[in-house]
Amino acid sequence: MSSLSTPAPSRSGTTSASAIPSASLGISFDGVEKRFGSLLALRGVSLEILPGEFVALLGPNGAGKTTLLRIAALLVTPTKGSIAFRGLSRVLDGPTRRQTEIVYGDPKPSIGMVAHNTLLYDELTAAENLWFFAQLYDLDDISRRVARALESCGLASRAGSIVRTFSRGMRQRLAIARALLHDPRLLLLDEPAAGLDRQGLAWLGETLARLRDSGTTVVMSTHARNESLDLATRAVSLAGGRIESDSGSGGDPRPLLAALRSEA
Amino acid sequence: MTTARAAAIVLTKELRMEFRARELLSTTVVFALVIVVLFSFAFDPTAGESRRYGPGLLWIAFLFAGSLMLNPSFAREQANQTLDALRMAPVSPFAILLGKMLANFIFMAVSEAILVPVFAVLYNISIGGIVGRLALVLALGTVGLVVAGTVFSAIAAHARMRELLLPLLLLPILAPLLIAAVEATASLFAEQPALDRAWLAFLAGFDIVFLTASWLLCDFLLEE
Numbered sequence: 422m423s424s425l426s427t428p429a430p431s432r433s434g435t436t437s438a439s440a441i442p443s444a445s446l447g448i449s450f451d452g453v454e455k456r457f458g459s460l461l462a463l464r465g466v467s468l469e470i471l472p473g474e475f476v477a478l479l480g481p482n483g484a485g486k487t488t489l490l491r492i493a494a495l496l497v498t499p500t501k502g503s504i505a506f507r508g509l510s511r512v513l514d515g516p517t518r519r520q521t522e523i524v525y526g527d528p529k530p531s532i533g534m535v536a537h538n539t540l541l542y543d544e545l546t547a548a549e550n551l552w553f554f555a556q557l558y559d560l561d562d563i564s565r566r567v568a569r570a571l572e573s574c575g576l577a578s579r580a581g582s583i584v585r586t587f588s589r590g591m592r593q594r595l596a597i598a599r600a601l602l603h604d605p606r607l608l609l610l611d612e613p614a615a616g617l618d619r620q621g622l623a624w625l626g627e628t629l630a631r632l633r634d635s636g637t638t639v640v641m642s643t644h645a646r647n648e649s650l651d652l653a654t655r656a657v658s659l660a661g662g663r664i665e666s667d668s669g670s671g672g673d674p675r676p677l678l679a680a681l682r683s684e685a
Numbered sequence: 686m687t688t689a690r691a692a693a694i695v696l697t698k699e700l701r702m703e704f705r706a707r708e709l710l711s712t713t714v715v716f717a718l719v720i721v722v723l724f725s726f727a728f729d730p731t732a733g734e735s736r737r738y739g740p741g742l743l744w745i746a747f748l749f750a751g752s753l754m755l756n757p758s759f760a761r762e763q764a765n766q767t768l769d770a771l772r773m774a775p776v777s778p779f780a781i782l783l784g785k786m787l788a789n790f791i792f793m794a795v796s797e798a799i800l801v802p803v804f805a806v807l808y809n810i811s812i813g814g815i816v817g818r819l820a821l822v823l824a825l826g827t828v829g830l831v832v833a834g835t836v837f838s839a840i841a842a843h844a845r846m847r848e849l850l851l852p853l854l855l856l857p858i859l860a861p862l863l864i865a866a867v868e869a870t871a872s873l874f875a876e877q878p879a880l881d882r883a884w885l886a887f888l889a890g891f892d893i894v895f896l897t898a899s900w901l902l903c904d905f906l907l908e909e
Contacts (some may be wrong), residue, residue, distance in 0.1 A: 455849065474810075486884075494769075494773055495770060495773070496769050496773065498908070527775055529773060529774065529775040530775040532773065534769075534773060536766060536769060538765045538766040539765045539770075540765060540766055540767055540769060540770035541765055541767065541770075542765070542767055543703060543765065544696070544702045544705050544706050545701065545702065545705075549701065553694065553698050554770065554774065555693065556687075556694045557694055557771075557774040557776055558774060558775060559686045559775070566849070585707075599770075653753075
């Protein structure tokens with residue numbers, strides 16, 4: 422059985438209408454299996470990613486990294502198993518225990534993703550793309566957000582340019598800015614360094630460092646070594662749709678990252 | 686966010702992209718005009734013949750134009766996987782469908798507004814006294830065409846041979862709609878024009894059924 426669930430929160434707080442805040446979002450995969458026709462892309466993956474972790478998802482091409490990220494982004498439904506988000510629910514305490522209410526949130530506004538493709542419209546300008554997605558996410562003060570996003574990715578001077586005229590690196594920077602526009606609590610990155618030049622890689626590293634320090638949960642897949650991997654607090658290696666090794670929460674990811682470095 | 690607001694955001698994006706690229710409208714209008722003009726030269730119809738064959742011809746032109754226009758509706762979301770970005774946004778999948786349906790309806794309505802006067806001139810049909818009633822029939826027929834077409838465009842978007850698949854899926858489904866639209870149009874093109882309410886009700890029913898079905902099935906329609 423495949424399912425999406427939001428686990429029951431712990432009940433706490435005694436003041437009226439108190440909420441349990443959670444800055445970041447965790448995700449757990451329980452026996453997740455994904456089949457595409459005769460191809461079994463994921464074979465019973467069980468993994469718990471805690472809120473605030475920076476996970477480097479390692480593995481060769483075809484290991485199942487993208488499929489796992491797409492399942493986490495709710496774009497693909499697992500054939501078997503389930504996923505659950507942690508940090509979505511809030512407990513609103515009423516005057517009596519009977520009036521206590523548990524509110525489960527929609528995970529979508531809290532998830533950001535940078536995929537293989539840019540997820541941008543080539544016919545729209547950089548600003549129009551960001552404006553469109555800001556509207557869809559019902560964000561406030563859109564002008565300021567869009568200007569800030571363009572400024573941060575170094576494309577403010579090209580705000581009015583059609584995306585089709587951008588280089589691969591510029592598109593990738595805009596794609597990352599788009600994914601961050603709504604301040605996601607869970608950021609999924611599928612080979613985010615692809616197409617970035619040295620300057621772009623430095624910007625990506627700075628951006629991810631800031632996100633890690635702010636407590637955003639980051640899951641970043643890569644099959645090649647890049648500087649951003651040094652930010653990882655945990656490394657998980659996939660091979661043939663299975664978890665091959667996991668440094669664990671609070672463990673040392675460096676041996677796994679070093680193995681990737683030696684492979685590269 | 687309400688479904689109407691999200692649909693309006695998607696609609697605005699669709700209109701902006703189309704008026705910048707001018708891909709769909711120009712090709713569709715030219716294609717439909719070519720059909721109507723070619724048939725008028727091929728048959729050189731009298732007014733009586735036009736009343737008999739005109740409605741069918743007009744709706745065939747709309748159908749071909751529609752299938753040409755509706756295919757890219759979701760297919761162009763595949764280019765950079767922007768459909769994934771839409772699906773990840775916290776809006777109802779029906780809002781995405783509805784925004785695209787509204788955009789397609791506007792494109793079709795513009796095409797029809799250009800095509801119908803040309804058709805009237807070439808086929809010697811006076812539409813002066815029936816403009817309002819003809820607009821009602823065209824609107825109801827176009828809603829059905831656009832709703833079913835957008836739904837099947839979403840279904841075909843993931844297929845490899847989507848250009849071939851969409852007409853194959855769409856034409857049998859649209860057969861009842863086309864029959865009703867042709868009959869309702871024929872009653873207006875008659876020497877004594879009259880609005881056939883039975884066919885009009887059928888068109889409205891078709892629209893409601895397909896719109897309801899797309900609302901109920903929208904979660905599955907946009908899935909990979």
